[in-house]
Amino acid sequence: MDPMQAIKVTFFQECEEQLGELETGLLAMQEGSVDDETVNAVFRAVHSIKGGAGAFKLDRLVKFAHVFETTLDKIRNGALAPANAVMKTMLRAADVLADLVTVSREGGAFDDTRSNELIAELNAHCDEKAAVKEAHPEEEGDNNPFAALGWEPVSLSLEPEINEYLIVFRPKPELYAKGNETTRLMRELSRLGALTVHCEIADVPLLANFEPEQSYLSWRATLRSHQDIAAVQAVFEFVDGDCHLDIEPVEASEAHAEPVAEVAPEAAPEAVEEPKAAASVPREAAKAEAGGQGNATQNTIRVDLDRVDRLINLVGELVINQAMLTQRVLEAGAVKNASIATGLDDLEHLTREIQESVMAIRAQPVRPLFQRMSRIVREIADATGKNVRLKTEGEGAEVDRTVIERLADPLTHMIRNAVDHGLERPDARIAAGKPAQGEVRLSAAHKSGRVVIEIADDGRGIDRPRVKAIAIKKGLIAPDAQLTDGEIDNLLFMPGFSTAETVSNISGRGVGMDVVKRSIQALGGRIAITSKLGHGSTFSLSLPLTLAVLDGMVVRVADQTLVVPLNSILETMKPKPGEVYGLGPDTQVIGIRGGFTPLIDVGYALGFRTHRADPMSGVTLLIETEGGVRSALMVDAIQDQRQVVIKSLESNYGHVEGIAAATILGDGRIALILDTDAIVHSSSGRNSPSDMLLAG
Amino acid sequence: MSMKILTVDDSRTMRDMLRLALTSAGFDVVQAVDGLDGLDVLDRENPELVITDINMPKMDGFGFIEGARKIGRFRVVPILVLTTESDPDKKMRAKKAGATGWIVKPFDPVKLVDVIRRVAA
Numbered sequence: 001m002d003p004m005q006a007i008k009v010t011f012f013q014e015c016e017e018q019l020g021e022l023e024t025g026l027l028a029m030q031e032g033s034v035d036d037e038t039v040n041a042v043f044r045a046v047h048s049i050k051g052g053a054g055a056f057k058l059d060r061l062v063k064f065a066h067v068f069e070t071t072l073d074k075i076r077n078g079a080l081a082p083a084n085a086v087m088k089t090m091l092r093a094a095d096v097l098a099d100l101v102t103v104s105r106e107g108g109a110f111d112d113t114r115s116n117e118l119i120a121e122l123n124a125h126c127d128e129k130a131a132v133k134e135a136h137p138e139e140e141g142d143n144n145p146f147a148a149l150g151w152e153p154v155s156l157s158l159e160p161e162i163n164e165y166l167i168v169f170r171p172k173p174e175l176y177a178k179g180n181e182t183t184r185l186m187r188e189l190s191r192l193g194a195l196t197v198h199c200e201i202a203d204v205p206l207l208a209n210f211e212p213e214q215s216y217l218s219w220r221a222t223l224r225s226h227q228d229i230a231a232v233q234a235v236f237e238f239v240d241g242d243c244h245l246d247i248e249p250v251e252a253s254e255a256h257a258e259p260v261a262e263v264a265p266e267a268a269p270e271a272v273e274e275p276k277a278a279a280s281v282p283r284e285a286a287k288a289e290a291g292g293q294g295n296a297t298q299n300t301i302r303v304d305l306d307r308v309d310r311l312i313n314l315v316g317e318l319v320i321n322q323a324m325l326t327q328r329v330l331e332a333g334a335v336k337n338a339s340i341a342t343g344l345d346d347l348e349h350l351t352r353e354i355q356e357s358v359m360a361i362r363a364q365p366v367r368p369l370f371q372r373m374s375r376i377v378r379e380i381a382d383a384t385g386k387n388v389r390l391k392t393e394g395e396g397a398e399v400d401r402t403v404i405e406r407l408a409d410p411l412t413h414m415i416r417n418a419v420d421h422g423l424e425r426p427d428a429r430i431a432a433g434k435p436a437q438g439e440v441r442l443s444a445a446h447k448s449g450r451v452v453i454e455i456a457d458d459g460r461g462i463d464r465p466r467v468k469a470i471a472i473k474k475g476l477i478a479p480d481a482q483l484t485d486g487e488i489d490n491l492l493f494m495p496g497f498s499t500a501e502t503v504s505n506i507s508g509r510g511v512g513m514d515v516v517k518r519s520i521q522a523l524g525g526r527i528a529i530t531s532k533l534g535h536g537s538t539f540s541l542s543l544p545l546t547l548a549v550l551d552g553m554v555v556r557v558a559d560q561t562l563v564v565p566l567n568s569i570l571e572t573m574k575p576k577p578g579e580v581y582g583l584g585p586d587t588q589v590i591g592i593r594g595g596f597t598p599l600i601d602v603g604y605a606l607g608f609r610t611h612r613a614d615p616m617s618g619v620t621l622l623i624e625t626e627g628g629v630r631s632a633l634m635v636d637a638i639q640d641q642r643q644v645v646i647k648s649l650e651s652n653y654g655h656v657e658g659i660a661a662a663t664i665l666g667d668g669r670i671a672l673i674l675d676t677d678a679i680v681h682s683s684s685g686r687n688s689p690s691d692m693l694l695a696g
Numbered sequence: 697m698s699m700k701i702l703t704v705d706d707s708r709t710m711r712d713m714l715r716l717a718l719t720s721a722g723f724d725v726v727q728a729v730d731g732l733d734g735l736d737v738l739d740r741e742n743p744e745l746v747i748t749d750i751n752m753p754k755m756d757g758f759g760f761i762e763g764a765r766k767i768g769r770f771r772v773v774p775i776l777v778l779t780t781e782s783d784p785d786k787k788m789r790a791k792k793a794g795a796t797g798w799i800v801k802p803f804d805p806v807k808l809v810d811v812i813r814r815v816a817a
Binding site: 003004006007010011013014040041043044047048051052054055057176177178179180181184188235237238241242 | 706707708709710712713716751752753765771772773774775791794795796797798801802803814815816
């Protein structure tokens with residue numbers, strides 16, 4: 001990759017981090033913490049984005065960041081109070097900044113009206129006059145952000161005229177103390193044209209009176225150059241105030257009046273070399289000041305994801321290999337307490353630990369994901385006229401990166417729902433005796449090897465009679481169905497269910513909670529609702545920490561070993577005679593608690609056998625697919641329940657219908673992992689949702 | 697031997713850009729991520745020139761320059777301040793802290809090298 005391109009990638013990664021910091025900081029400020037560190041961190045975030053954007057000539061981003069930064073600077077130095085209205089603007093500005101970053105990275109259209117609006121708003125906060133000015137950004141030359149940041153233009157004189165300057169330069173000791181040197185200044189001058197330099201040594205005292213830190217030398221130089229006086233002055237830009245400087249244009253007539261000796265300027269600054277060696281003073285002090293290293297940035301390395309995945313894969317192999325080794329040794333007749341068996345136990349523990357540590361590499365805190373949600377809350381709150389506060393907890397909980405990535409959409413949807421459907425309007429809340437500001441709480445916590453994410457609101461809760469009425473009206477359940485509260489709540493996850501009477505453009509984007517549920521299940525997760533009328537609802541997502549291993553049930557089907565993902569299995573049962581009915585030549589159903597569920601013989605569906613096995617001879621697994629459809633899968637026997645390492649088949653075999661992946665069992669045999677969704681889909685497709693409800 | 701330059705900047709982007717611009721110009725580059733880290737790397741690496749950002753966590757550029765100037769060996773090593781802030785106050789503060797000069801972001805690699813040549817032997 002072109003190095004600049006690579007840096008650009010880094011820049012955008014860093015932008016994401018900085019946008020996160022920005023949001024966290026702004027939210028903290030809104031909550032009232034306006035300490036220097038918070039404000040500085042917020043300022044730095046915008047400042048860094050601007051700096052990088054400038055380097056890549058992302059002008060729109062620079063322009064916006066500049067105005068944003070100017071406002072933040074006002075807050076930083078106390079010229080502007082971070083009042084509520086100001087903070088609201090800031091948060092919206094952070095959203096626009098995030099959008100600008102996205103557009104800059106991915107291209108595409110960006111509506112300038114929003115950013116211009118916010119620029120005007122930011123300026124209005126800073127100062128009324130600025131707002132008027134900014135209203136016509138195109139016409140206002142000095143609104144160009146580069147005017148404030150860029151190099152001051154060096155005026156070039158185009159006429160070939162040669163100017164002559166007499167420069168008298170007497171450095172003060174401070175000039176040397178800041179690392180400047182006459183030699184370099186003179187060398188710089190000589191680049192502008194023909195230079196003659198004369199060093200004045202008259203002020204140098206006798207050695208006895210010589211002060212090493214003093215400055216005794218001065219210089220007179222004559223420069224003949226095409227450059228104008230500004231260019232000559234620019235050479236002394238850094239030493240302004242640290243020297244006596246006199247630059248005089250010499251009239252052409254006097255140009256040769258004063259012949260000057262050419263002096264090698266290198267000879268001059270010797271006087272200042274001394275202090276360099278002399279002072280060896282507070283080195284230790286400065287070191288002590290610098291102590292307490294522990295820098296987060298330095299303690300991390302960036303590693304290509306592919307490498308991590310390769311390592312995870314290898315560790316998966318190692319786990320399998322270790323299991324095989326253990327089994328072989330036991331088969332060979334080793335005694336349980338023999339030293340080799342003890343060694344194998346240790347190996348097993350170590351392997352597990354390595355596996356967990358390696359999985360942890362892919363784990364990332366949910367913080368950035370949660371941070372994004374605060375923006376979603378703001379947007380919907382604005383659009384619905386609700387007053388909402390998002391409270392987040394447990395942002396440090398770590399989950400596999402892929403899980404985090406694929407959680408963004410369902411989470412966004414649920415947060416939208418919580419604000420749009422869950423919370424009441426401020427007036428309704430006050431009438432109900434609640435504070436006008438609603439609260440949505442987003443939390444993450446590790447619980448027994450999984451991460452549980454909860455989205456809780458303190459809104460109206462699920463109106464169960466209404467939910468039931470809607471489900472009946474939509475034909476999702478029978479009018480006389482007797483449902484428990486939990487079952488009614490779960491109606492929300494049914495395809496085709498939407499509680500909002502008119503589909504609002506916020507929650508109702510053509511996807512319902514059924515899609516949310518499906519995406520959670522696709523991640524090996526589960527979702528549950530609890531709700532109390534008038535007090536709010538809580539959605540809990542339970543997710544696996546990693547996608548590389550799976551809890552599975554090992555089953556036998558037609559002499560084949562298969563693994564069924566445990567999270568899709570609701571219960572297992574042994575059918576009794578009279579419970580299985582034939583419905584036509586190709587369909588069988590099984591009666592479970594008064595309802596009927598399609599029965600699928602896995603061996604037949606996968607082509608392991610040419611005719612259906614007798615349902616009485618096997619075991620039935622009641623499963624629920626990602627679409628919420630229930631089916632009964634018939635297998636010959638259940639063997640085991642264990643964690644298996646997922647090995648993709650697709651790179652070698654392409655996609656195999658009905659098979660999700662494969663794994664290697666402890667005895668070295670390969671077992672296929674069932675794709676229950678695909679099996680159900682290809683075998684039936686005739687179940688209406690009401691079947692499953694009767695079954696539930 | 698090529699000149700060793702220390703860059704102190706909390707932004708990875710800026711550090712990368714500086715490294716690219718400086719190494720392509722033939723300089724050796726060592727990096728630090730904030731003022732505190734800068735003092736530490738300074739001590740360890742003995743750079744011949746320093747380029748530092750102003751706005752940084754833990755210890756800002758001003759603090760870093762003041763700290764560096766207290767170390768005997770670095771009393772007269774050129775230290776350039778790299779910042780988007782062009783306002784004269786910042787420059788003056790940096791100078792007061794002991795900065796040799798400044799570079800305004802966004803920098804142009806040619807100009808960057810130019811400024812370095814201007815203040816370094």
